[in-house]
Amino acid sequence: RGHGGWGQGSLRFTPVAPNTDDKLTVPDGYESAPVVRWGDPVLPDAPAFDFDDQTAEAQAKQFGYNCDFVAFFPLGADRALLWVNHEYSDEALMFRGYTDGTAATEEQIKIALAAHGGSVVELERAGRSGRWKLVTRGRRRYNRRITAQTPMRFSGPAAGGDLLKTAADPRGLRPIGMLNNCAGGTTPWGTVLTAEENFNQYFVGGNGVPEAQKQYLTRYGVSTTTAIPSGSRRFDRVEERFDLAKHPNEINRFGWIVEIDPTDPDATPIKRTALGRFAHEAATTSLTRDGRLVAYMGDDSRFEYVYKFVSKDRYIPGFDRHNRGLLDEGTLYVAKFTGDSPKEEIDGSGKAPKDGRFDGSGEWIPLVSGDKSYVQGMSAEEVLVYTRVAADKVGATKMDRPEDVERNPVNGAIYVALTNNSNRTPAQADEANPRAANKHGHVLEITERRNDAGARTFAWSLALVCGDPNDPATYFAGFDKSKVSPISCPDNVAFDREGNLWISTDGNALGKNDGLFVMPVSGRDRGHLRQFLTVPVGAETCGPLITRDDKSVFVAVQHPGETDGATPDAPSSHWPDGGESQPRPSVAVVWHTRGRNIGS
Ligand code: FEO
Ligand code: CA
Numbered sequence: 080r081g082h083g084g085w086g087q088g089s090l091r092f093t094p095v096a097p098n099t100d101d102k103l104t105v106p107d108g109y110e111s112a113p114v115v116r117w118g119d120p121v122l123p124d125a126p127a128f129d130f131d132d133q134t135a136e137a138q139a140k141q142f143g144y145n146c147d148f149v150a151f152f153p154l155g156a157d158r159a160l161l162w163v164n165h166e167y168s169d170e171a172l173m174f175r176g177y178t179d180g181t182a183a184t185e186e187q188i189k190i191a192l193a194a195h196g197g198s199v200v201e202l203e204r205a206g207r208s209g210r211w212k213l214v215t216r217g218r219r220r221y222n223r224r225i226t227a228q229t230p231m232r233f234s235g236p237a238a239g240g241d242l243l244k245t246a247a248d249p250r251g252l253r254p255i256g257m258l259n260n261c262a263g264g265t266t267p268w269g270t271v272l273t274a275e276e277n278f279n280q281y282f283v284g285g286n287g288v289p290e291a292q293k294q295y296l297t298r299y300g301v302s303t304t305t306a307i308p309s310g311s312r313r314f315d316r317v318e319e320r321f322d323l324a325k326h327p328n329e330i331n332r333f334g335w336i337v338e339i340d341p342t343d344p345d346a347t348p349i350k351r352t353a354l355g356r357f358a359h360e361a362a363t364t365s366l367t368r369d370g371r372l373v374a375y376m377g378d379d380s381r382f383e384y385v386y387k388f389v390s391k392d393r394y395i396p397g398f399d400r401h402n403r404g405l406l407d408e409g410t411l412y413v414a415k416f417t418g419d420s421p422k423e424e425i426d427g428s429g430k431a432p433k434d435g436r437f438d439g440s441g442e443w444i445p446l447v448s449g450d451k452s453y454v455q456g457m458s459a460e461e462v463l464v465y466t467r468v469a470a471d472k473v474g475a476t477k478m479d480r481p482e483d484v485e486r487n488p489v490n491g492a493i494y495v496a497l498t499n500n501s502n503r504t505p506a507q508a509d510e511a512n513p514r515a516a517n518k519h520g521h522v523l524e525i526t527e528r529r530n531d532a533g534a535r536t537f538a539w540s541l542a543l544v545c546g547d548p549n550d551p552a553t554y555f556a557g558f559d560k561s562k563v564s565p566i567s568c569p570d571n572v573a574f575d576r577e578g579n580l581w582i583s584t585d586g587n588a589l590g591k592n593d594g595l596f597v598m599p600v601s602g603r604d605r606g607h608l609r610q611f612l613t614v615p616v617g618a619e620t621c622g623p624l625i626t627r628d629d630k631s632v633f634v635a636v637q638h639p640g641e642t643d644g645a646t647p648d649a650p651s652s653h654w655p656d657g658g659e660s661q662p663r664p665s666v667a668v669v670w671h672t673r674g675r676n677i678g679s
């Protein structure tokens with residue numbers, strides 16, 4: 080057996096070695112291809128992409144920038160819809176000679192607004208393989224672009240509340256656009272839940288808001304001392320609503336989970352206020368034992384929290400009108416993790432405590448249920464709009480940047496990707512976040528009481544403490560570390576049909592490119608983590624999405640070429656088009672050349 084060896088079960092591929100190559104590298108026996116690239120036409124009347132002749136009008140009809148979450152909706156055996164988030168724009172790579180938002184042309188700012196949001200595109204299967212291709216001809220009636228300028232609506236308990244009202248929308252019901260949509264999930268009724276993450280970066284004028292509001296801006300990472308934060312895209316130069324001094328509530332209209340129906344291009348996207356407001360990484364769903372809908376969520380900032388929402392009513396298969404109200408009524412909880420080892424054994428080094436495991440028990444603390452607040456001194460509306468403040472007050476556990484939180488459909492456990500936290504001190508180390516200056520992150524596994532997603536209590540343990548396996552402060556679920564791949568900065572998770580845990584990374588602090596990994600979570604191979612692919616220079620790996628037939632894996636290759644000092648005149652990546660081309664964020668598909676299941 081060589082490095083990585085061969086596992087029991089069906090994961091038999093030879094791991095990809097860590098590298099810094101400017102390409103998408105897959106294991107022997109597999110192939111990959113880009114499916115849809117930044118600038119590819121989405122609407123049938125979109126022009127072809129031209130890097131040196133971009134317009135906002137064209138971008139609003141073309142595939143947006145920085146693809147992130149990917150969802151796949153089969154329309155029969157050989158057709159499907161792909162939903163893709165467009166998290167953010169990187170103007171320094173999109174435009175030649177770009178310096179900052181203040182010097183940008185208004186057209187560039189409008190292009191950036193149109194490059195955000197999401198896309199729905201139609202795919203067709205190529206031959207009988209796991210390869211899927213973009214449909215580029217015909218009516219493509221589902222194809223759609225959502226941008227930072229798409230009309231949306233609020234629903235749920237905070238909709239229409241004073242905190243969501245603005246001059247342009249005095250009823251507080253009709254927000255415009257979505258921003259920084261990172262990851263997401265899907266619902267059992269076939270819609271997308273897309274998560275607004277770092278919305279704080281789009282606003283200026285934080286120094287000019289009413290005094291009473293400043294504490295909330297600060298808590299959500301917005302400067303209250305400068306008019307123009309450095310690096311601002313200056314969206315306010317084309318839309319005044321991004322100036323907080325003039326429109327202090329506009330920012331409260333971002334930071335939500337947005338529900339979008341990919342099969343209805345005319346449907347208005349819905350911001351679901353019952354799921355709270357924070358730097359939402361994602362929202363992934365499951366059902367309680369008695370059939371209520373649960374959404375698990377992370378707030379991806381340092382020392383933020385893990386949440387879940389549980390609907391009041393049950394999901395009823397096929398009863399669409401009823402189901403589409405489930406995300407408006409229910410209870411929002413935040414997680415508290417308690418370790419079972421003495422505090423003095425958790426010294427921040429990452430060395431395991433005497434019982435050999437980072438583990439313990441925990442509870443879901445209720446914050447708000449409809450109009451009822453469980454948080455002293457805060458109304459239900461305040462809990463939903465200023466959810467971070469509410470979670471602070473109830474003593475939730477401050478985590479190392481909670482990214483994806485997702486329930487494994489096979490074993491029922493919940494996996495939390497905690498990507499890193501450079502700011503945690505040794506004194507702040509706890510059993511659930513045991514490393515100070517946590518560079519490589521960890522993955523936490525939660526088993527809820529009676530394995531019921533509706534439970535209020537749970538057991539937890541760290542399944543992975545990431546890094547170079549030769550580093551003693553790493554842990555691979557107890558597996559032989561000489562046989563695993565190094566991993567750093569877990570971000571998104573997914574599961575195949577066997578319940579194997581797939582993990583994509585963002586920001587590899589080991590000096591190699593990011594990638595996609597897989598690890599069994601049960602049996603003798605539990606902890607046997609292997610790298611399945613690597614992405615090109617400067618990119619992070621998003622998605623991932625494994626199709627239900629296990630024949631294809633989609634990854635969103637986000638920000639290829641985003642390295643220090645790279646510009647269109649000196650690009651650090653030429654992926655996917657090669658030659659001297661500009662890098663283009665793109666969704667790629669990987670399949671086995673002989674039609675085997677992914678991972679075999
Ligand atoms: Fe956009 Fe938390 O990654
Ligand atoms: Ca312990």
Ligand code: CA
Binds near residue numbers: 482
């Ligand atoms: Ca992410």
Ligand code: CA
Binds near residue numbers: 482570585
């Ligand atoms: Ca990330």
